[in-house]
Amino acid sequence: MKKVLIIGGGFAGCANAHALSLTGEYEITLVEKSNQLGAGVRTHFWGGHPYTFGPRHFLTKDQKLYDFLNKYVPMRDCSEHKYLTYVEKDDQFYSMPLSYDDIELMPDKQQIYNELDDIKKNPSNQKPENLEDFWISSIGKILYKKVVENYNKKMWMVDDNKVFKSFGWSTKGDPIKKGKRDAFDNEVISAYPISLDGYNKYFDIAVKGVKHLLLNTSIEEINLNKLEVKIKGEFHKFDFIISSISPDEIVGNIYGELKYMGRDLLKIVLPMKECFPKDIYFLYYANEEIFTRIVEYKRFTKYESNNTLIGLEIPSKKGKYYPLPLEEEQNKAMKYHNHLPANFFCVGRNGTYRYSVDIDDCIEQAFFVADLIKKSKWENAVPMEKHRMKNFSSMGKE
Ligand SMILES: Cc1cc2nc3c(=O)[nH]c(=O)nc-3n(C[C@H](O)[C@H](O)[C@H](O)COP(=O)(O)OP(=O)(O)OC[C@H]3O[C@@H](n4cnc5c(N)ncnc54)[C@H](O)[C@@H]3O)c2cc1C
Structure with missing residues (x-):
C-alpha cells in the first residue's frame, strides 16, 4: 500500500483523509499539532451554547459538495440569513452588499x-x-x-x-445590488449542521480510515527530495504528502515568514433569548470599533436557552487565520511552493496561502487531490500551479 502523510487536521486535512480513505488504497498518517481535529470549524460549548471561531456556515454554489457533506452531517438550510453593516456616521445599519x-x-x-x-x-x-x-x-x-x-x-x-494591488478577494467586492434590500443570492446554498455539535462528527468520520492518527504531534523535519519526515524522533518515508500548513514552515523560512492576520474571539453571554433582529446572523462593523464582526450563534445552531451567546472577532497578530492578499506575500508563497517536489500537495487556506479558500473549497480540493494521487498523474515534474490547488468554487464570501 502506498503511504500518504497529511499534515494538519483542520477541515482540509480531514477532508483529504476522508477522500483518500474512500478509495481504500492508501496507508494514511495524519499529524495534528493540537489535541483535536477541525481547528476553527470545531464546535465548542460556552455556558451550554455551541459556538465556532467565527461563523463557519457552509456556503457553496455546488450542489454536489452540499450533498456530500449533508450525507455525513445533515444540515439545515439557512439561506434566509442576512448581513448588516453598521455605519456610525449615519447611525444606521445597512444591508451587505448594499x-x-x-x-x-x-x-x-x-x-x-x-x-x-x-x-x-x-x-x-x-x-x-x-x-x-x-x-x-x-x-x-x-x-x-x-x-x-x-x-x-x-x-x-x-x-x-x-x-492592496489585487482585489478579487475583497469581500465587499459586490457592486450595489439592483434587487431589494436584504435579498440573498439565491444561487448560493447556505447551510449549517443540524446537530448541536456542528461539524464535529464529520471530523471523526473523515479520519476513520486513517491508520496513524497522531494528535498533539508536529512534524519535526522534512527531507523534501526523499519525502521523508521526522515525526516523534524518527524519519518515515511517504509516497505522497498533503500539507495544509503554511508552506514556509515546510520549506524553512528561507524567504522570510509568510504574513497572516490573526484573530481574537470574545464570547459574551447576554441575558435575553435573542438579540439580533429576525434573520440577521451576523453584523459587520465598519468604523473605529476594534472588532470587525459579531455573530449570534443561536441563529445558526438553533440552540434553545433563555440566554444568547455572541462572538466578537477582533483582528490581532495571534494565530494564522488569514493569508494576506498582498502581492509581495503572494509572490513569496509562490516561491515557497516552487520548492516543493513531485507528489507534494498544498491544500486548504494556509497550504495554498489563499484567503478565499472556504469549507466547500477544502472538500473540492480533497477530491481533486485524491483523484490525482489515484491516477498518479504527476509522478515526475509537477508544475507549481498544481501544487497550489485552485479554490475552484470560492466566491470570496467570507
Ligand atoms: C474567523 C473565520 C471565519 C470563517 N468563516 C467561514 C464561514 O463562515 N464559511 C466558510 O465556508 N469558511 C469560513 N472560513 C474559512 C474556513 O473555515 C477555512 O478555510 C477552513 O476551515 C480552513 O481549513 P484548513 O484545514 O485549511 O486550515 P486550518 O483550519 O487552519 O487547519 C490547519 C490545521 O493544521 C494544524 N497545524 C498547524 N501547524 C501544524 C504542524 N506543524 N504540524 C501538524 N499540524 C499543524 C493546526 O493545528 C490546524 O488544526 C472562516 C475562516 C476564519 C478564519
Missing part, C-alpha cells in the same frame, strides 16, 4: 446618486491600481468611506488600502 434601498436611507443620498451618475457617465477605462481605486471607481467615494475603507484597514491592520 442595495439601492439602503442608499435611500442615507442622509447624503443625493450626493451619492450624483457620484454614481458620474461613474456611469464617465466610466474610467483604466484598470484600477489598488483596492481604494477599485472601490471608488465602482461605488464612489462616499459609499467607499462608509462601508469599505475602515473595514478593510481594520480587517488587515493596514494604514492604507492602496497597499
Whole structure:
C-alpha cells in the first residue's frame, strides 16, 4: 500500500483523509499539532451554547459538495440569513452588499446618486491600481468611506488600502445590488449542521480510515527530495504528502515568514433569548470599533436557552487565520511552493496561502487531490500551479 502523510487536521486535512480513505488504497498518517481535529470549524460549548471561531456556515454554489457533506452531517438550510453593516456616521445599519434601498436611507443620498451618475457617465477605462481605486471607481467615494475603507484597514491592520494591488478577494467586492434590500443570492446554498455539535462528527468520520492518527504531534523535519519526515524522533518515508500548513514552515523560512492576520474571539453571554433582529446572523462593523464582526450563534445552531451567546472577532497578530492578499506575500508563497517536489500537495487556506479558500473549497480540493494521487498523474515534474490547488468554487464570501 502506498503511504500518504497529511499534515494538519483542520477541515482540509480531514477532508483529504476522508477522500483518500474512500478509495481504500492508501496507508494514511495524519499529524495534528493540537489535541483535536477541525481547528476553527470545531464546535465548542460556552455556558451550554455551541459556538465556532467565527461563523463557519457552509456556503457553496455546488450542489454536489452540499450533498456530500449533508450525507455525513445533515444540515439545515439557512439561506434566509442576512448581513448588516453598521455605519456610525449615519447611525444606521445597512444591508451587505448594499442595495439601492439602503442608499435611500442615507442622509447624503443625493450626493451619492450624483457620484454614481458620474461613474456611469464617465466610466474610467483604466484598470484600477489598488483596492481604494477599485472601490471608488465602482461605488464612489462616499459609499467607499462608509462601508469599505475602515473595514478593510481594520480587517488587515493596514494604514492604507492602496497597499492592496489585487482585489478579487475583497469581500465587499459586490457592486450595489439592483434587487431589494436584504435579498440573498439565491444561487448560493447556505447551510449549517443540524446537530448541536456542528461539524464535529464529520471530523471523526473523515479520519476513520486513517491508520496513524497522531494528535498533539508536529512534524519535526522534512527531507523534501526523499519525502521523508521526522515525526516523534524518527524519519518515515511517504509516497505522497498533503500539507495544509503554511508552506514556509515546510520549506524553512528561507524567504522570510509568510504574513497572516490573526484573530481574537470574545464570547459574551447576554441575558435575553435573542438579540439580533429576525434573520440577521451576523453584523459587520465598519468604523473605529476594534472588532470587525459579531455573530449570534443561536441563529445558526438553533440552540434553545433563555440566554444568547455572541462572538466578537477582533483582528490581532495571534494565530494564522488569514493569508494576506498582498502581492509581495503572494509572490513569496509562490516561491515557497516552487520548492516543493513531485507528489507534494498544498491544500486548504494556509497550504495554498489563499484567503478565499472556504469549507466547500477544502472538500473540492480533497477530491481533486485524491483523484490525482489515484491516477498518479504527476509522478515526475509537477508544475507549481498544481501544487497550489485552485479554490475552484470560492466566491470570496467570507
Ligand atoms: C474567523 C473565520 C471565519 C470563517 N468563516 C467561514 C464561514 O463562515 N464559511 C466558510 O465556508 N469558511 C469560513 N472560513 C474559512 C474556513 O473555515 C477555512 O478555510 C477552513 O476551515 C480552513 O481549513 P484548513 O484545514 O485549511 O486550515 P486550518 O483550519 O487552519 O487547519 C490547519 C490545521 O493544521 C494544524 N497545524 C498547524 N501547524 C501544524 C504542524 N506543524 N504540524 C501538524 N499540524 C499543524 C493546526 O493545528 C490546524 O488544526 C472562516 C475562516 C476564519 C478564519
